[in-house]
Amino acid sequence: MGEAMLAVVDVDVAYGRTTVVHGIDLTVPADGVTSVLGHNGAGKTTLLAAAAGLLPAARGRILLDGEDVTRLPPNRRVARGLAYVPQGQQSFGQLTAGENLQVVADGRRDGRAATDEALDLFPALKDLLGRQAGLLSGGQRQQLAIARALITRPRLLVLDEPTEGIQPSVVTEIERTIVELTRRGGLAVLLAEQHVGFALDVADRYYVLASGRVASEGTGGTGAARDVRTAMAI
Template sequence: MPLLEVDHVDVFYGDFQAISGVSLSLAAGKVLALIGANGAGKTTLLRAVTGLLAPRAGRIRFDGGDVTGLPAEALARRGIAMVPEGRMLFPSLTVQENLQMGTLTRRRGAWTLDAVYDVFPALKDLRQRNAMQLSGGQQQMVAIGRALLGNPRLLICDELSLGLAPLVVEEIYRTFERIRGADLSIVLVEQDVARARAVSDQVTCLLKGQVTLQGASQAIELSQVTAAYFGE
């Protein structure tokens, strides 16, 4: 049974349909790369999966249960965590206080403050510093650590590399092999298609709110990705 199933989901903003009949599934321990141009519907789909937007049609199932339309806080308690685009840290809190916000789900598991500091050792020395005083890459580490402290089954990462220097991006992606495991699935939105294919097990491409390509990452040719990405 897949951990996540999105079944013919439609999502609207008022009268505007942003997502039309999107379906995908993801097994436990696997990584799905969600790709597509700006405005393709990627973030809208993530918002539906995390409970920030309610689908007008279709179903979303998580860990065997129908979670369609449940609010974000309920889904967080069930084990869905998101690293949002732009990181969205709390500007009045320290690094450690921002991290501890992830524990509000009260889910138990292997992810503790010590475990996060082990993956991101740079944060340990900065833990009492205001989060807004950190570099963009360090703030992204805090955002990932905060999500992990919710001990999720599904980690959703929206544009991890956006606005970061290439060396910082490399450092963050090196942590993925330590983060992913048998009990954690990842949905990753990434503009760098080559990187997305390299770190994922499967790829779904969206164009104008619809799926144009799905398959195993290493089985999909770059020419197929290009055609699906641009609608050629």
């Protein structure tokens, strides 16, 4: 493992007066995948939103590539190499798939090349560029959302429930892409998942959240799935 691309240090996150994430410590290595597992309501999305700057940390620090970004807004975290793909296969539904990619590529010096590289990772999208994004399947929209994020050439890709509601063949494709991207180097991935098999297949490190706290953590390997399922039963 290399240096930490993201470090979450003793972080609390609250909605109003209600704290939903409590004292989280989490590290995302610069050259691998970190999975955050847990049931609905465990605090996964809240934690990822705080990492991306969409929710403030009520306590603690968030470091991006060694720099304290705890008080920085999302756009400044994006400028430092963070890309966030929220839950729900989000896209501009009235635009074509190609226009969805173009929105991000426009104004980037390497926009065309970055778009071509993203499409090489998701070749099924190449035949769908002229189709309205709102008419794509959930799996196709999720591939589009990840491709769009990759056009920014991030150093940290944050994915919230990337397999939710997606057919198994596309889950396999997304898994393959994540593994390939991190193997190339220069990209760290933090993902939140309920799909234990997928999360552990891609992860170099995992954390299990229960009631907004880390219930278990580890590095995969023998016994990881059993450990995760035990922790998620809390």
